[in-house]
Amino acid sequence: MAFSSISSLAVLLALLNLSACDRKAARFEEAHEAVRKHLSDPDSAKFDGDIAGIDEKWVCGFVNSKNRMGGYDGRALYVFERGTGAAILPTLPTDNAVMSLFKLKAKPDAYQDQWKKIDLDCFILNSALENCPTLYPEDSHFRKICAAWKKEGGDPMPTLNAYYDSLLSNSPK
Numbered sequence: 001m002a003f004s005s006i007s008s009l010a011v012l013l014a015l016l017n018l019s020a021c022d023r024k025a026a027r028f029e030e031a032h033e034a035v036r037k038h039l040s041d042p043d044s045a046k047f048d049g050d051i052a053g054i055d056e057k058w059v060c061g062f063v064n065s066k067n068r069m070g071g072y073d074g075r076a077l078y079v080f081e082r083g084t085g086a087a088i089l090p091t092l093p094t095d096n097a098v099m100s101l102f103k104l105k106a107k108p109d110a111y112q113d114q115w116k117k118i119d120l121d122c123f124i125l126n127s128a129l130e131n132c133p134t135l136y137p138e139d140s141h142f143r144k145i146c147a148a149w150k151k152e153g154g155d156p157m158p159t160l161n162a163y164y165d166s167l168l169s170n171s172p173k
Contacts, residue, residue: 028047028050125146
């Protein structure tokens with residue numbers, strides 16, 4: 001009798017685990033369908049790095065798909081919010097693009113469009129990281145700048161100058 005109840009418990013636990021896996025897979029598929037609606041060639045979408053957010057409301061990951069010319073665009077971040085069906089596919093700048101701003105030593109009023117784009121990108125990335133903290137590489141310059149930018153309250157110049165100065169002081173002489 002004891003063996004029967006132990007094996008019944010094992011079967012029950014296996015079914016519960018399978019059910020949780022099925023729910024997670026369904027969440028990812030729901031996110032993929034929402035993201036595909038924003039792509040030029042939805043059938044070419046290749047998803048990777050999918051993670052479930054902190055609560056069941058969020059799914060984040062990366063997608064690569066073909067553009068109108070037939071070539072793949074490269075890996076792009078996506079953030080999906082269940083319930084609303086909202087899928088955001090921001091084009092986040094590469095570390096090289098962010099670092100090129102340092103070379104400009106630009107004033108925000110002279111390059112208003114670039115600063116607005118970075119401000120929006122940082123808002124999106126910070127929001128995504130609140131829900132999917134393992135989403136973006138921790139050693140990324142862009143992630144570090146966005147974290148500092150959020151802390152400073154959005155004024156780009158002190159944040160960028162402080163970050164640039166810290167990179168210079170840590171670089172090999």
